[in-house]
Amino acid sequence: xxxxxxxxxxxxxxxxxxxxxxxxxxxxxxxxxxxxxxxxxxxxxxxxxxxxxxxxxxxxxxxxxxxxxxxxxxxxxxxxxxxxxxxxxxxxxxxxxxxxxxxxxxxxxxxxxxxxxxxxxxxxxxxxxxxxxxxxxxxxxxxxxxxxxxxxxxxxxxxxxxxxxxxxxxxxxxxxxxxxxxxxxxxxxxxxxxxxxxxxxxxxxxxxxxxxxxxxxxxxxxxxxxxxxxxxxxxxxxxxxxxxxxxxxxxxxxxxxxxxxxxxxxxxxxxxx
Numbered sequence: 001x002x003x004x005x006x007x008x009x010x011x012x013x014x015x016x017x018x019x020x021x022x023x024x025x026x027x028x029x030x031x032x033x034x035x036x037x038x039x040x041x042x043x044x045x046x047x048x049x050x051x052x053x054x055x056x057x058x059x060x061x062x063x064x065x066x067x068x069x070x071x072x073x074x075x076x077x078x079x080x081x082x083x084x085x086x087x088x089x090x091x092x093x094x095x096x097x098x099x100x101x102x103x104x105x106x107x108x109x110x111x112x113x114x115x116x117x118x119x120x121x122x123x124x125x126x127x128x129x130x131x132x133x134x135x136x137x138x139x140x141x142x143x144x145x146x147x148x149x150x151x152x153x154x155x156x157x158x159x160x161x162x163x164x165x166x167x168x169x170x171x172x173x174x175x176x177x178x179x180x181x182x183x184x185x186x187x188x189x190x191x192x193x194x195x196x197x198x199x200x201x202x203x204x205x206x207x208x209x210x211x212x213x214x215x216x217x218x219x220x221x222x223x224x225x226x227x228x229x230x231x232x233x234x235x236x237x238x239x240x241x242x243x244x245x246x247x248x249x250x251x252x253x254x255x256x257x258x259x260x261x262x263x264x265x266x267x268x269x270x271x272x273x
Contacts, residue, residue: 036090
C-alpha cells in the first residue's frame with residue numbers, strides 16, 4: 001500500500017505556517033533525557049508553546065554531527081539505558097498531541113533494527129518521517145521504498161558545500177521539507193547565523209518546490225526571526241537541549257524549554273508582513 005496521495009502532517013504543518021505568512025518552527029530534543037518521561041514532557045511543552053514540528057533524536061554512541069551540548073544529553077540518555085523502543089514510545093506520546101513528529105537518527109541503529117521494521121513501527125507510533133544526516137541518497141533505496149509504502153517523509157540534508165548536482169539529487173528524494181545545514185560542522189547554537197544560509201536556501205529553491213528549513217546555529221528568538229525572513233522553516237536543537245542540561249531538575253527543564261520555544265515562536269512570526 002502506497003500513501004503518496006495523502007499530505008503528511010509535516011507537509012500540512014509547513015502549509016499552515018505558509019498560509020499564516022510565517023516560517024514553521026521545528027524543535028529537536030533527544031529521547032531519554034533527562035529520562036524517557038522527562039523528554040516526553042519537554043517535547044510536549046514545545047508543542048504547547050508553538051513548535052509546529054518536533055524532531056525526536058535517537059540516542060547513538062557515536063554522534064559525529066552533534067556538538068558538545070547534544071552529545072552530552074545523548075550520552076546521559078544512553079547511560080540511563082534508553083532503547084529504540086523508548087524512542088518509539090516518545091514519538092507516540094508526542095504525536096498524540098497532533099503535532100508532526102520526526103525521528104532524527106544516524107543510520108546504524110536503523111540498520112540494526114531493520115529498515116522495514118523500523119518504518120513500520122514508526123508509522124504505527126504516529127511518526128511522520130525520519131531525518132537521516134549520515135545516509136547518502138545513493139544508499140537509501142531500501143529506506144525510500146519503505147518510507148513511500150508506509151507514508152513516511154524521508155528528509156535529507158544539504159550543506160553550503162553541496163554542488164548543484166548534489167542538491168538536485170538530494171531534493172529529488174526528500175519529502176516533507178529539505179533540511180538545509182547553515183554551516184559546515186557540528187551542531188550548536190552560535191552568536192550569529194551563518195551568511196551562507198540564505199544563499200543555500202535560494203540554491204535549493206532552484207531545484208524543488210518543497211519547503212526549505214534551516215538548522216544548525218539558531219538559539220534565540222531574534223535569530224529565529226532572521227532565518228524566518230528567508231527560509232520556510234527554522235530548526236532549533238542545541239539551544240533547547242541546553243535548557244534541559246542547565247536545569248536543576250526535570251520540571252524546571254520543561255519550563256525552560258517551554259519559555260525558549262515561546263520566544264522562538266514569536267521570532268518566526270516577526271519576520272514577514
